Amino acid sequence: MSRAALRVAAFAASLAFGFAAACTQGGGAAKKDDAFRVALLTPGPVSDGGWNASAYEGLQRIAKELGAETSNVQTTSPAEFEQTFRDYARQGYDLVIGHGFEYQDAAMKVGAQYPDTAFLVSSGGVSAKNVASLEFELDEATYLAGLVAASMSKTGKAGCVGGIQLPVIKTTFDGFEAGARSVRPDFKVSTVYVGSFEDVAGAKAATDALIAQGADFVLHNADAAGIGVFQAAKAGGALAFGTNKDQAPVAPDTVLASAVIDMPKAFVQVAREVKEKTFAGRVVKEGFATGCVDFTWNPALLSRVPADLRAKVDDARAKIASGALKVRP
């Protein structure tokens, strides 16, 4: 291989890494002693219009409301989780957020080594002195989705499409099934996992398969790939439920309602504690009761929902919020 060729290959490689680095913002700014600094690690692209996008919005809200300097990076492999946590902690960040269940171990390990940095795992169940987890009880909202599906379904069947079978994904499907069975004990719910949160074509094929089996309602929890679920539902004449964000604008004629997490609100709450030095490591449960989880109808399709069913949903929501109705067995 000639020297010129080597140089070109090196250039191409550096270009590629440069682009990858360009996708991660901020970072390099030197630490001012009084600056409040917050970093975010996401498992996927923040342009997914779902789970990761909501975290990015949360980070922007922290910057705006608390005047924080922020940085975010997309990590793809578990090996990077620890390394990135450590990098931010070493740079003196006040709060580092790992956006998802998969960051738990890394947060606990690095948290023990850097006691001056607060770590937050969004959607997790671990805690230490400087490590907190948000546990979103999104299954409270998917329970209502299940209740709606079973009440309106003509076929007696519904489907769930997930990205990867993480516990937080599975609980939303369990909630859906529990909600459906609460009105129709014989209601059938089938679940398909695509194996990826980006494979739109796979999610579409998976939804086609569910509809071919007779499902006329579909719930997805597959982030960016979820758009394939909406498309297949539309083509197959089924209705769908969105997750994490209000997804009615994505598919106005297909998304009947969404199970929504108010990620910015939850993020700002914890970040404010860190800024005001009242932060304590713990598991923060966020559900209907705290206002960080919601079940949002699509106004354009609301006319299809009978009034008594809407009343039933409101009633169940109130009972879940007050603790009178338990979604998890």
Added chain:
Amino acid sequence: MIVEFLAAGLALGTPILLAALGELLVERSGVLDIGLEGTMLVGAFAAAVAAQQAGTPLPGVLAAAAAGVAVAVLFGTAAVLLGADQIIVGTAINLLALGGTGALYREVYGETGTSLVLPTLPRIELPVLSKLPVVGPVLFSQHALVYLALLLVPVMAFFLARTGLGLRVRALGDHPRAAESLGLPVRRDRMIVLAVAGALAGLAGAALSLASAGSFVEGVTAGRGFVALAVVVFGRWSPWGVLAGSLLFGVASALQFQFQATAIRLPYQLFLMLPYVLTLLALLLPRGLARAPLALGASYERD
């Protein structure tokens, strides 16, 4: 039911078939382009932007082919003309494509993204064939790129085996030195082959974003380019073998979703593995001429 998942398999297999046919040609000419995943991704992105801007899918298809050629030329400039290591350049292309399409996507559609709903390729009902009972409506009402991919199989088989130009491509891959001694410009010819394959990989991306997915998200190819690479080996560097491999993978993918949907109580990972396991098993079958082009992956420099 069986016909339905055959149709689903055909749809899922088409992007892989298009990409693999191009890669087959490139490998027969002695070049190993593992940047296929990245080339597809760039094609998918170009198709998405052009189709979304135009409001119709056709400009997307053309843009995807053009973008695929551009990526292939970039690869070829480094790997063929300058003789850089093909594996390294291919890897760089994959990284560049993932980061580059991601950055551009955020530039065009905002940092948190919009869930793109693209104009999709219309289904074309073939006269007569689509009227066949049972099979007809499902198998013969597909989008244009499915037919194109299927048509390319016999065309490429004939081209490689029966035409002078096909012989030239094979000579490039098996014995570039001999080809050059006959006066063939090895590097230029390899660049032409790469450009054709780049267009096909771009079209594979278009088949994904304008038909199978109907959308673009970062990393939407989800490893299909690497599957296409495996399919070329699986297909023993023959167009018919590549067709079989692509269909096998597509049908197995469709089948595993059906299995999951029928709620067979097994870990879903077993089903997800199915297409890959089948491909691996098929690789083990002793069958016919199982040899790679002799000069595959070696950069060619003149004396």
